[in-house]
Amino acid sequence: MRYRPRWTGTAALLGGSAIWALVLVSCMTTSRTMVAPPMIAGATYVGSQKCAQCHEDTTKHFDDATHAKLAAAESKLPETGCESCHGPGSLHVKAGGGAGTIVNPGNSPETCFRCHLDKRGEFTLPSTHPVLAGKMGCGDCHDPHSGNAVASVTDAEALNAACLKCHTSQGGPYVFEHEASREGCVVCHSPHGSVNAKMLKARNQNLCLQCHFQEQTSPTSILIGGREHATFLPRGTCWSAGCHEAVHGSHVSSSLRF
Ligand code: HEC
Ligand code: HEC
Ligand code: HEC
Ligand code: HEC
Ligand code: HEC
Ligand code: HEC
Ligand code: HEC
Numbered sequence: 001m002r003y004r005p006r007w008t009g010t011a012a013l014l015g016g017s018a019i020w021a022l023v024l025v026s027c028m029t030t031s032r033t034m035v036a037p038p039m040i041a042g043a044t045y046v047g048s049q050k051c052a053q054c055h056e057d058t059t060k061h062f063d064d065a066t067h068a069k070l071a072a073a074e075s076k077l078p079e080t081g082c083e084s085c086h087g088p089g090s091l092h093v094k095a096g097g098g099a100g101t102i103v104n105p106g107n108s109p110e111t112c113f114r115c116h117l118d119k120r121g122e123f124t125l126p127s128t129h130p131v132l133a134g135k136m137g138c139g140d141c142h143d144p145h146s147g148n149a150v151a152s153v154t155d156a157e158a159l160n161a162a163c164l165k166c167h168t169s170q171g172g173p174y175v176f177e178h179e180a181s182r183e184g185c186v187v188c189h190s191p192h193g194s195v196n197a198k199m200l201k202a203r204n205q206n207l208c209l210q211c212h213f214q215e216q217t218s219p220t221s222i223l224i225g226g227r228e229h230a231t232f233l234p235r236g237t238c239w240s241a242g243c244h245e246a247v248h249g250s251h252v253s254s255s256l257r258f
Protein backbone atom coordinates (compact mmCIF):
# COMPACT_ATOMS: atom_id res chain seq x y z
CA MET A 1 0.00 0.00 0.00
CA ARG A 2 1.23 3.51 -0.78
CA TYR A 3 0.65 6.27 1.67
CA ARG A 4 -0.87 9.54 0.64
CA PRO A 5 0.06 11.87 3.47
CA ARG A 6 -2.36 14.76 3.63
CA TRP A 7 -3.69 17.09 6.19
CA THR A 8 -6.84 16.03 7.97
CA GLY A 9 -9.00 17.73 10.56
CA THR A 10 -7.64 15.68 13.42
CA ALA A 11 -5.60 18.47 15.01
CA ALA A 12 -8.58 20.77 15.19
CA LEU A 13 -10.71 18.06 16.74
CA LEU A 14 -8.20 17.30 19.41
CA GLY A 15 -7.62 20.95 20.26
CA GLY A 16 -4.98 21.17 22.94
CA SER A 17 -3.30 17.81 22.52
CA ALA A 18 -1.43 18.91 19.46
CA ILE A 19 1.36 16.46 20.01
CA TRP A 20 -1.00 13.54 20.05
CA ALA A 21 -2.63 14.95 16.99
CA LEU A 22 0.59 14.79 15.02
CA VAL A 23 1.00 11.17 15.83
CA LEU A 24 -2.60 10.42 15.06
CA VAL A 25 -2.56 12.32 11.81
CA SER A 26 0.47 10.38 10.70
CA CYS A 27 -1.31 7.18 11.57
CA MET A 28 -4.45 8.23 9.81
CA THR A 29 -2.64 8.99 6.60
CA THR A 30 -1.23 5.51 6.58
CA SER A 31 -4.07 3.37 7.76
CA ARG A 32 -6.99 5.74 8.20
CA THR A 33 -7.58 4.20 11.58
CA MET A 34 -7.22 5.95 14.90
CA VAL A 35 -4.56 4.10 16.80
CA ALA A 36 -3.19 5.19 20.12
CA PRO A 37 0.43 6.34 20.26
CA PRO A 38 2.85 4.24 22.30
CA MET A 39 2.08 4.81 25.97
CA ILE A 40 4.07 4.95 29.12
CA ALA A 41 1.78 5.31 32.10
CA GLY A 42 2.06 8.73 33.69
CA ALA A 43 4.55 10.16 31.17
CA THR A 44 4.15 13.27 29.01
CA TYR A 45 5.87 14.49 25.85
CA VAL A 46 9.05 16.53 26.20
CA GLY A 47 10.18 17.01 22.57
CA SER A 48 13.25 15.76 20.69
CA GLN A 49 15.59 18.52 21.90
CA LYS A 50 15.50 16.97 25.36
CA CYS A 51 16.65 13.63 24.03
CA ALA A 52 19.65 15.27 22.38
CA GLN A 53 21.08 16.13 25.80
CA CYS A 54 21.99 12.51 26.42
CA HIS A 55 21.69 10.78 23.04
CA GLU A 56 23.70 13.06 20.83
CA ASP A 57 24.86 10.24 18.56
CA THR A 58 21.31 9.23 17.72
CA THR A 59 20.05 12.77 17.29
CA LYS A 60 22.95 14.05 15.20
CA HIS A 61 21.70 12.89 11.80
CA PHE A 62 18.02 12.74 12.63
CA ASP A 63 17.05 15.80 10.55
CA ASP A 64 17.65 13.71 7.43
CA ALA A 65 15.60 10.75 8.59
CA THR A 66 12.37 9.85 6.80
CA HIS A 67 10.22 10.20 9.90
CA ALA A 68 11.82 13.47 11.01
CA LYS A 69 11.03 15.03 7.67
CA LEU A 70 7.52 13.78 8.08
CA ALA A 71 7.17 15.49 11.45
CA ALA A 72 8.76 18.68 10.13
CA ALA A 73 6.23 18.83 7.30
CA GLU A 74 3.53 19.48 9.92
CA SER A 75 5.44 22.53 11.11
CA LYS A 76 2.57 24.12 13.00
CA LEU A 77 2.85 21.38 15.57
CA PRO A 78 5.58 20.88 18.14
CA GLU A 79 8.25 18.45 17.05
CA THR A 80 7.61 14.98 18.35
CA GLY A 81 10.02 12.98 16.21
CA CYS A 82 11.67 10.76 18.79
CA GLU A 83 8.61 10.23 20.89
CA SER A 84 6.40 9.19 17.98
CA CYS A 85 8.25 5.87 18.13
CA HIS A 86 9.58 5.81 21.68
CA GLY A 87 6.55 7.12 23.54
CA PRO A 88 6.38 10.11 25.88
CA GLY A 89 9.73 10.65 27.55
CA SER A 90 9.20 12.73 30.71
CA LEU A 91 9.68 9.90 33.20
CA HIS A 92 12.70 8.59 31.28
CA VAL A 93 14.33 12.03 31.30
CA LYS A 94 13.58 12.53 34.96
CA ALA A 95 15.09 9.17 35.85
CA GLY A 96 18.13 9.89 33.67
CA GLY A 97 17.46 6.78 31.59
CA GLY A 98 15.87 4.35 34.02
CA ALA A 99 14.81 0.88 32.85
CA GLY A 100 11.23 0.49 31.70
CA THR A 101 10.68 4.23 31.25
CA ILE A 102 10.84 4.35 27.46
CA VAL A 103 9.70 2.15 24.55
CA ASN A 104 12.50 0.43 22.62
CA PRO A 105 11.10 -0.69 19.25
CA GLY A 106 14.22 -2.80 18.83
CA ASN A 107 12.51 -5.27 21.14
CA SER A 108 9.10 -5.21 19.50
CA PRO A 109 7.63 -4.07 16.19
CA GLU A 110 4.36 -2.92 17.79
CA THR A 111 5.37 0.75 17.59
CA CYS A 112 5.83 0.44 13.85
CA PHE A 113 2.61 -1.50 13.30
CA ARG A 114 0.55 1.34 14.74
CA CYS A 115 1.19 3.31 11.57
CA HIS A 116 2.30 0.54 9.21
CA LEU A 117 -0.61 -1.78 9.90
CA ASP A 118 -0.27 -3.64 6.63
CA LYS A 119 3.17 -4.86 7.65
CA ARG A 120 1.81 -7.03 10.43
CA GLY A 121 0.00 -9.10 7.83
CA GLU A 122 3.10 -9.47 5.70
CA PHE A 123 5.05 -10.79 8.69
CA THR A 124 2.46 -13.52 9.31
CA LEU A 125 2.89 -15.05 5.84
CA PRO A 126 4.25 -18.63 5.74
CA SER A 127 7.81 -17.60 4.83
CA THR A 128 9.09 -14.56 6.65
CA HIS A 129 11.82 -13.04 8.79
CA PRO A 130 11.42 -13.86 12.50
CA VAL A 131 10.34 -10.34 13.52
CA LEU A 132 7.12 -11.35 15.27
CA ALA A 133 9.11 -14.02 17.10
CA GLY A 134 11.26 -11.20 18.51
CA LYS A 135 14.49 -12.55 17.00
CA MET A 136 15.01 -9.46 14.87
CA GLY A 137 13.47 -6.03 14.53
CA CYS A 138 12.38 -3.67 11.77
CA GLY A 139 15.48 -1.65 12.64
CA ASP A 140 17.75 -4.45 11.39
CA CYS A 141 16.85 -3.41 7.84
CA HIS A 142 15.52 0.13 8.29
CA ASP A 143 17.55 2.90 9.86
CA PRO A 144 15.07 4.93 11.86
CA HIS A 145 17.56 7.59 12.93
CA SER A 146 19.19 8.83 9.73
CA GLY A 147 18.65 9.00 6.01
CA ASN A 148 16.04 7.13 4.06
CA ALA A 149 14.30 4.57 6.20
CA VAL A 150 14.30 2.38 3.15
CA ALA A 151 17.35 2.45 0.92
CA SER A 152 16.30 3.62 -2.49
CA VAL A 153 15.34 0.94 -4.98
CA THR A 154 17.56 2.76 -7.45
CA ASP A 155 20.52 2.10 -5.18
CA ALA A 156 20.68 -1.69 -5.21
CA GLU A 157 24.08 -1.71 -3.54
CA ALA A 158 22.77 0.03 -0.44
CA LEU A 159 19.68 -2.16 -0.45
CA ASN A 160 21.75 -5.34 -0.68
CA ALA A 161 24.17 -4.19 2.00
CA ALA A 162 21.35 -4.44 4.53
CA CYS A 163 20.81 -8.09 3.60
CA LEU A 164 24.47 -9.03 3.34
CA LYS A 165 25.13 -8.01 6.96
CA CYS A 166 23.49 -11.29 7.91
CA HIS A 167 23.48 -13.34 4.69
CA THR A 168 27.15 -13.07 3.86
CA SER A 169 27.33 -16.10 1.58
CA GLN A 170 24.85 -14.77 -1.00
CA GLY A 171 27.09 -11.79 -1.66
CA GLY A 172 29.93 -13.72 -3.27
CA PRO A 173 32.45 -12.96 -4.61
CA TYR A 174 31.72 -15.57 -7.25
CA VAL A 175 33.73 -16.59 -10.28
CA PHE A 176 30.49 -16.40 -12.27
CA GLU A 177 28.27 -13.70 -10.93
CA HIS A 178 24.56 -13.58 -11.55
CA GLU A 179 23.92 -10.03 -12.64
CA ALA A 180 20.39 -10.24 -11.26
CA SER A 181 21.63 -9.40 -7.77
CA ARG A 182 22.92 -6.07 -9.02
CA GLU A 183 19.32 -5.02 -9.24
CA GLY A 184 18.83 -5.95 -5.63
CA CYS A 185 17.95 -9.04 -3.65
CA VAL A 186 14.38 -7.74 -3.70
CA VAL A 187 13.91 -8.53 -7.40
CA CYS A 188 13.51 -12.14 -6.26
CA HIS A 189 12.75 -11.94 -2.51
CA SER A 190 10.04 -10.17 -0.52
CA PRO A 191 11.86 -9.48 2.73
CA HIS A 192 8.67 -8.87 4.75
CA GLY A 193 7.25 -12.24 3.83
CA SER A 194 5.76 -14.34 1.08
CA VAL A 195 3.46 -17.29 0.55
CA ASN A 196 6.34 -18.94 -1.30
CA ALA A 197 9.25 -20.76 0.35
CA LYS A 198 12.39 -18.67 1.00
CA MET A 199 10.38 -15.49 0.64
CA LEU A 200 10.46 -15.82 -3.12
CA LYS A 201 8.34 -13.47 -5.20
CA ALA A 202 7.21 -16.34 -7.43
CA ARG A 203 7.37 -20.07 -6.83
CA ASN A 204 8.16 -21.12 -10.40
CA GLN A 205 9.97 -20.00 -13.55
CA ASN A 206 8.04 -16.72 -13.55
CA LEU A 207 10.63 -15.54 -11.02
CA CYS A 208 13.32 -15.82 -13.66
CA LEU A 209 11.21 -14.87 -16.65
CA GLN A 210 10.99 -11.33 -15.24
CA CYS A 211 14.32 -10.82 -16.99
CA HIS A 212 14.96 -13.88 -19.18
CA PHE A 213 12.39 -13.89 -21.89
CA GLN A 214 11.15 -17.12 -23.36
CA GLU A 215 10.54 -17.46 -27.05
CA GLN A 216 8.01 -19.96 -28.33
CA THR A 217 9.43 -20.72 -31.78
CA SER A 218 7.16 -23.71 -32.54
CA PRO A 219 4.58 -25.76 -30.58
CA THR A 220 7.38 -27.95 -29.22
CA SER A 221 10.17 -25.44 -28.85
CA ILE A 222 10.77 -22.86 -26.12
CA LEU A 223 13.99 -20.90 -26.22
CA ILE A 224 15.41 -19.11 -23.18
CA GLY A 225 18.68 -17.27 -23.64
CA GLY A 226 18.85 -18.81 -27.11
CA ARG A 227 18.84 -22.39 -25.77
CA GLU A 228 16.14 -25.04 -26.10
CA HIS A 229 14.21 -25.33 -22.80
CA ALA A 230 10.93 -27.08 -23.76
CA THR A 231 11.86 -30.38 -22.12
CA PHE A 232 13.44 -28.72 -19.05
CA LEU A 233 10.58 -26.53 -17.90
CA PRO A 234 8.20 -29.34 -16.83
CA ARG A 235 10.93 -30.91 -14.66
CA GLY A 236 10.83 -28.34 -11.91
CA THR A 237 11.86 -24.81 -11.13
CA CYS A 238 14.80 -23.24 -12.95
CA TRP A 239 16.87 -23.55 -9.77
CA SER A 240 16.03 -27.15 -8.95
CA ALA A 241 16.15 -30.17 -11.24
CA GLY A 242 19.92 -29.98 -11.65
CA CYS A 243 19.81 -26.79 -13.71
CA HIS A 244 20.68 -23.42 -12.20
CA GLU A 245 20.95 -24.28 -8.49
CA ALA A 246 23.56 -21.61 -7.90
CA VAL A 247 21.11 -18.74 -8.45
CA HIS A 248 23.18 -16.24 -6.49
CA GLY A 249 26.40 -16.98 -8.37
CA SER A 250 28.62 -19.93 -9.14
CA HIS A 251 32.23 -20.95 -8.69
CA VAL A 252 32.15 -23.62 -11.36
CA SER A 253 29.80 -22.76 -14.20
CA SER A 254 28.61 -19.72 -16.12
CA SER A 255 25.22 -21.46 -16.26
CA LEU A 256 24.95 -20.99 -12.50
CA ARG A 257 25.40 -24.58 -11.37
CA PHE A 258 27.08 -26.02 -8.32
C1 HEC B 1 19.24 12.61 31.24
C2 HEC B 1 19.76 11.79 30.16
C3 HEC B 1 18.74 11.19 29.18
C4 HEC B 1 17.80 11.85 28.47
C5 HEC B 1 17.43 13.34 28.51
C6 HEC B 1 17.18 10.86 27.62
N1 HEC B 1 17.76 9.63 27.83
FE1 HEC B 1 17.33 7.91 26.86
N2 HEC B 1 18.67 6.88 28.01
C7 HEC B 1 19.50 7.48 28.93
C8 HEC B 1 20.33 6.44 29.52
C9 HEC B 1 21.41 6.66 30.59
C10 HEC B 1 19.94 5.23 28.92
C11 HEC B 1 20.51 3.85 29.19
C12 HEC B 1 21.65 3.74 28.24
C13 HEC B 1 22.21 2.39 28.18
O1 HEC B 1 21.83 1.51 28.96
O2 HEC B 1 23.04 2.22 27.29
C14 HEC B 1 18.90 5.55 27.97
C15 HEC B 1 18.30 4.61 27.16
C16 HEC B 1 17.39 4.94 26.16
C17 HEC B 1 16.79 3.98 25.26
C18 HEC B 1 17.01 2.46 25.27
C19 HEC B 1 16.08 1.88 26.29
C20 HEC B 1 16.10 0.37 26.33
O3 HEC B 1 15.27 -0.16 27.10
O4 HEC B 1 16.91 -0.27 25.67
C21 HEC B 1 15.95 4.67 24.44
C22 HEC B 1 15.07 4.08 23.34
C23 HEC B 1 16.02 6.05 24.83
N3 HEC B 1 16.91 6.17 25.87
C24 HEC B 1 15.32 7.05 24.20
C25 HEC B 1 15.28 8.36 24.66
C26 HEC B 1 14.40 9.38 24.12
C27 HEC B 1 13.43 9.16 22.98
C28 HEC B 1 14.63 10.52 24.82
C29 HEC B 1 13.90 11.85 24.68
C30 HEC B 1 12.47 11.80 24.96
C31 HEC B 1 15.66 10.22 25.81
N4 HEC B 1 16.01 8.91 25.68
C32 HEC B 1 16.17 11.13 26.71
C33 HEC B 1 19.55 8.80 29.28
C34 HEC B 1 18.72 9.79 28.78
C1 HEC C 1 10.70 5.64 13.20
C2 HEC C 1 10.78 5.30 14.59
C3 HEC C 1 11.87 5.91 15.42
C4 HEC C 1 12.11 7.24 15.64
C5 HEC C 1 11.34 8.42 15.06
C6 HEC C 1 13.22 7.31 16.56
N1 HEC C 1 13.65 6.06 16.89
FE1 HEC C 1 15.08 5.57 18.24
N2 HEC C 1 14.83 3.58 17.84
C7 HEC C 1 13.97 3.09 16.90
C8 HEC C 1 14.22 1.68 16.72
C9 HEC C 1 13.53 0.75 15.75
C10 HEC C 1 15.25 1.35 17.62
C11 HEC C 1 15.88 -0.01 17.82
C12 HEC C 1 17.28 0.06 17.32
C13 HEC C 1 17.57 -0.82 16.21
O1 HEC C 1 16.88 -1.82 16.02
O2 HEC C 1 18.53 -0.50 15.50
C14 HEC C 1 15.60 2.57 18.32
C15 HEC C 1 16.58 2.64 19.31
C16 HEC C 1 16.91 3.82 19.98
C17 HEC C 1 17.84 3.91 21.08
C18 HEC C 1 18.56 2.74 21.72
C19 HEC C 1 19.77 2.48 20.93
C20 HEC C 1 20.43 1.22 21.30
O3 HEC C 1 21.62 1.16 21.03
O4 HEC C 1 19.77 0.30 21.80
C21 HEC C 1 17.93 5.22 21.44
C22 HEC C 1 18.78 5.82 22.54
C23 HEC C 1 17.05 5.95 20.56
N3 HEC C 1 16.45 5.07 19.68
C24 HEC C 1 16.88 7.31 20.59
C25 HEC C 1 16.14 8.04 19.68
C26 HEC C 1 16.13 9.49 19.61
C27 HEC C 1 16.90 10.39 20.51
C28 HEC C 1 15.27 9.82 18.59
C29 HEC C 1 14.97 11.21 18.04
C30 HEC C 1 16.13 11.97 17.60
C31 HEC C 1 14.73 8.58 18.04
N4 HEC C 1 15.30 7.53 18.71
C32 HEC C 1 13.79 8.50 17.02
C33 HEC C 1 12.99 3.79 16.22
C34 HEC C 1 12.86 5.17 16.20
C1 HEC D 1 3.49 7.95 13.80
C2 HEC D 1 3.34 7.06 12.68
C3 HEC D 1 4.57 6.24 12.27
C4 HEC D 1 5.35 5.42 13.07
C5 HEC D 1 5.23 5.18 14.56
C6 HEC D 1 6.29 4.79 12.19
N1 HEC D 1 6.11 5.23 10.90
FE1 HEC D 1 7.22 4.72 9.28
N2 HEC D 1 6.26 6.10 8.18
C7 HEC D 1 5.12 6.79 8.57
C8 HEC D 1 4.63 7.59 7.45
C9 HEC D 1 3.35 8.44 7.45
C10 HEC D 1 5.55 7.39 6.39
C11 HEC D 1 5.56 8.06 5.02
C12 HEC D 1 5.12 7.14 3.99
C13 HEC D 1 5.42 7.65 2.64
O1 HEC D 1 5.60 8.84 2.45
O2 HEC D 1 5.53 6.78 1.74
C14 HEC D 1 6.55 6.44 6.88
C15 HEC D 1 7.61 5.94 6.12
C16 HEC D 1 8.34 4.82 6.46
C17 HEC D 1 9.28 4.14 5.60
C18 HEC D 1 9.70 4.59 4.22
C19 HEC D 1 8.67 4.26 3.20
C20 HEC D 1 9.08 4.75 1.84
O3 HEC D 1 8.42 4.32 0.89
O4 HEC D 1 10.05 5.53 1.71
C21 HEC D 1 9.78 3.07 6.30
C22 HEC D 1 10.77 2.04 5.82
C23 HEC D 1 9.17 3.10 7.61
N3 HEC D 1 8.30 4.17 7.66
C24 HEC D 1 9.44 2.19 8.62
C25 HEC D 1 9.04 2.36 9.93
C26 HEC D 1 9.52 1.57 11.03
C27 HEC D 1 10.52 0.44 10.91
C28 HEC D 1 8.90 2.04 12.15
C29 HEC D 1 9.09 1.58 13.58
C30 HEC D 1 10.45 1.65 14.09
C31 HEC D 1 8.03 3.12 11.76
N4 HEC D 1 8.14 3.29 10.40
C32 HEC D 1 7.24 3.86 12.61
C33 HEC D 1 4.53 6.76 9.81
C34 HEC D 1 5.06 6.12 10.91
C1 HEC E 1 14.85 -8.32 6.31
C2 HEC E 1 14.84 -6.91 6.11
C3 HEC E 1 13.58 -6.15 6.47
C4 HEC E 1 12.88 -6.18 7.65
C5 HEC E 1 13.16 -7.04 8.89
C6 HEC E 1 11.83 -5.22 7.53
N1 HEC E 1 11.89 -4.62 6.30
FE1 HEC E 1 10.66 -3.17 5.58
N2 HEC E 1 11.59 -3.23 3.78
C7 HEC E 1 12.73 -3.96 3.50
C8 HEC E 1 13.16 -3.68 2.14
C9 HEC E 1 14.37 -4.28 1.44
C10 HEC E 1 12.23 -2.76 1.60
C11 HEC E 1 12.20 -2.21 0.20
C12 HEC E 1 11.33 -3.14 -0.60
C13 HEC E 1 11.42 -2.96 -2.05
O1 HEC E 1 12.03 -2.02 -2.51
O2 HEC E 1 10.82 -3.80 -2.75
C14 HEC E 1 11.26 -2.48 2.67
C15 HEC E 1 10.22 -1.59 2.56
C16 HEC E 1 9.45 -1.13 3.63
C17 HEC E 1 8.49 -0.06 3.58
C18 HEC E 1 8.17 0.81 2.38
C19 HEC E 1 7.57 0.05 1.24
C20 HEC E 1 6.37 -0.75 1.64
O3 HEC E 1 6.43 -1.98 1.51
O4 HEC E 1 5.39 -0.19 2.14
C21 HEC E 1 7.93 0.06 4.84
C22 HEC E 1 6.87 1.04 5.28
C23 HEC E 1 8.55 -0.95 5.67
N3 HEC E 1 9.47 -1.65 4.91
C24 HEC E 1 8.26 -1.16 7.01
C25 HEC E 1 8.77 -2.20 7.78
C26 HEC E 1 8.33 -2.51 9.13
C27 HEC E 1 7.27 -1.74 9.90
C28 HEC E 1 9.07 -3.56 9.55
C29 HEC E 1 8.97 -4.31 10.86
C30 HEC E 1 7.67 -4.82 11.24
C31 HEC E 1 9.97 -3.92 8.46
N4 HEC E 1 9.74 -3.09 7.40
C32 HEC E 1 10.92 -4.95 8.53
C33 HEC E 1 13.38 -4.83 4.35
C34 HEC E 1 12.95 -5.17 5.62
C1 HEC F 1 19.60 -9.07 11.12
C2 HEC F 1 19.90 -10.21 10.27
C3 HEC F 1 19.18 -10.32 8.93
C4 HEC F 1 19.07 -9.38 7.94
C5 HEC F 1 19.58 -7.96 7.95
C6 HEC F 1 18.39 -10.03 6.84
N1 HEC F 1 18.08 -11.32 7.19
FE1 HEC F 1 17.23 -12.70 5.97
N2 HEC F 1 17.14 -14.02 7.54
C7 HEC F 1 17.61 -13.77 8.81
C8 HEC F 1 17.16 -14.83 9.69
C9 HEC F 1 17.46 -14.93 11.19
C10 HEC F 1 16.42 -15.73 8.89
C11 HEC F 1 15.70 -16.98 9.33
C12 HEC F 1 16.60 -18.12 9.21
C13 HEC F 1 15.86 -19.35 9.64
O1 HEC F 1 14.66 -19.29 9.92
O2 HEC F 1 16.52 -20.37 9.63
C14 HEC F 1 16.45 -15.20 7.53
C15 HEC F 1 15.90 -15.83 6.43
C16 HEC F 1 15.98 -15.36 5.12
C17 HEC F 1 15.55 -16.08 3.94
C18 HEC F 1 14.92 -17.44 3.91
C19 HEC F 1 15.88 -18.53 4.17
C20 HEC F 1 15.21 -19.86 4.22
O3 HEC F 1 15.97 -20.83 4.21
O4 HEC F 1 13.98 -19.95 4.26
C21 HEC F 1 15.77 -15.26 2.87
C22 HEC F 1 15.49 -15.57 1.41
C23 HEC F 1 16.30 -14.02 3.39
N3 HEC F 1 16.42 -14.13 4.76
C24 HEC F 1 16.59 -12.93 2.61
C25 HEC F 1 16.95 -11.68 3.12
C26 HEC F 1 17.00 -10.46 2.35
C27 HEC F 1 16.66 -10.36 0.88
C28 HEC F 1 17.40 -9.48 3.20
C29 HEC F 1 17.58 -7.99 2.91
C30 HEC F 1 16.40 -7.28 2.45
C31 HEC F 1 17.62 -10.08 4.51
N4 HEC F 1 17.31 -11.41 4.42
C32 HEC F 1 18.10 -9.41 5.64
C33 HEC F 1 18.37 -12.69 9.20
C34 HEC F 1 18.53 -11.53 8.46
C1 HEC G 1 17.59 -14.15 -9.39
C2 HEC G 1 16.78 -14.27 -8.21
C3 HEC G 1 17.46 -14.09 -6.88
C4 HEC G 1 18.19 -13.01 -6.44
C5 HEC G 1 18.53 -11.75 -7.18
C6 HEC G 1 18.54 -13.31 -5.07
N1 HEC G 1 18.05 -14.54 -4.70
FE1 HEC G 1 18.22 -15.41 -2.91
N2 HEC G 1 17.29 -17.09 -3.62
C7 HEC G 1 16.77 -17.22 -4.88
C8 HEC G 1 16.20 -18.55 -5.03
C9 HEC G 1 15.52 -19.09 -6.27
C10 HEC G 1 16.40 -19.21 -3.81
C11 HEC G 1 15.99 -20.64 -3.44
C12 HEC G 1 17.12 -21.56 -3.73
C13 HEC G 1 16.75 -22.98 -3.41
O1 HEC G 1 15.67 -23.24 -2.89
O2 HEC G 1 17.59 -23.84 -3.70
C14 HEC G 1 17.09 -18.26 -2.93
C15 HEC G 1 17.48 -18.54 -1.63
C16 HEC G 1 18.01 -17.59 -0.75
C17 HEC G 1 18.32 -17.83 0.66
C18 HEC G 1 18.10 -19.11 1.41
C19 HEC G 1 19.36 -19.93 1.46
C20 HEC G 1 19.62 -20.60 0.18
O3 HEC G 1 20.63 -20.29 -0.49
O4 HEC G 1 18.79 -21.45 -0.22
C21 HEC G 1 18.85 -16.67 1.15
C22 HEC G 1 19.33 -16.44 2.57
C23 HEC G 1 18.88 -15.72 0.06
N3 HEC G 1 18.38 -16.31 -1.07
C24 HEC G 1 19.37 -14.44 0.18
C25 HEC G 1 19.56 -13.58 -0.90
C26 HEC G 1 20.26 -12.31 -0.81
C27 HEC G 1 20.85 -11.74 0.46
C28 HEC G 1 20.24 -11.77 -2.05
C29 HEC G 1 20.90 -10.46 -2.52
C30 HEC G 1 22.32 -10.38 -2.33
C31 HEC G 1 19.52 -12.68 -2.93
N4 HEC G 1 19.14 -13.77 -2.19
C32 HEC G 1 19.28 -12.47 -4.27
C33 HEC G 1 16.75 -16.26 -5.86
C34 HEC G 1 17.39 -15.05 -5.79
C1 HEC H 1 16.70 -8.83 -12.44
C2 HEC H 1 16.87 -9.58 -13.66
C3 HEC H 1 17.16 -11.05 -13.56
C4 HEC H 1 16.43 -12.03 -12.92
C5 HEC H 1 15.15 -11.87 -12.13
C6 HEC H 1 17.08 -13.27 -13.21
N1 HEC H 1 18.19 -13.06 -13.98
FE1 HEC H 1 19.48 -14.46 -14.67
N2 HEC H 1 20.65 -13.03 -15.51
C7 HEC H 1 20.36 -11.69 -15.53
C8 HEC H 1 21.39 -10.99 -16.29
C9 HEC H 1 21.43 -9.49 -16.55
C10 HEC H 1 22.31 -11.98 -16.72
C11 HEC H 1 23.57 -11.76 -17.55
C12 HEC H 1 23.22 -11.49 -18.99
C13 HEC H 1 22.63 -12.69 -19.62
O1 HEC H 1 23.32 -13.70 -19.73
O2 HEC H 1 21.46 -12.62 -20.03
C14 HEC H 1 21.80 -13.23 -16.21
C15 HEC H 1 22.43 -14.45 -16.45
C16 HEC H 1 21.89 -15.69 -16.12
C17 HEC H 1 22.47 -16.97 -16.47
C18 HEC H 1 23.75 -17.18 -17.23
C19 HEC H 1 23.45 -17.26 -18.67
C20 HEC H 1 24.67 -17.65 -19.47
O3 HEC H 1 24.49 -18.40 -20.38
O4 HEC H 1 25.76 -17.21 -19.14
C21 HEC H 1 21.65 -17.92 -15.95
C22 HEC H 1 21.83 -19.43 -16.08
C23 HEC H 1 20.56 -17.26 -15.29
N3 HEC H 1 20.74 -15.90 -15.41
C24 HEC H 1 19.55 -17.89 -14.61
C25 HEC H 1 18.53 -17.26 -13.91
C26 HEC H 1 17.58 -17.94 -13.09
C27 HEC H 1 17.53 -19.44 -12.88
C28 HEC H 1 16.76 -17.00 -12.56
C29 HEC H 1 15.60 -17.22 -11.61
C30 HEC H 1 15.93 -17.83 -10.34
C31 HEC H 1 17.21 -15.71 -13.07
N4 HEC H 1 18.30 -15.91 -13.87
C32 HEC H 1 16.62 -14.50 -12.76
C33 HEC H 1 19.27 -11.07 -14.95
C34 HEC H 1 18.28 -11.71 -14.22
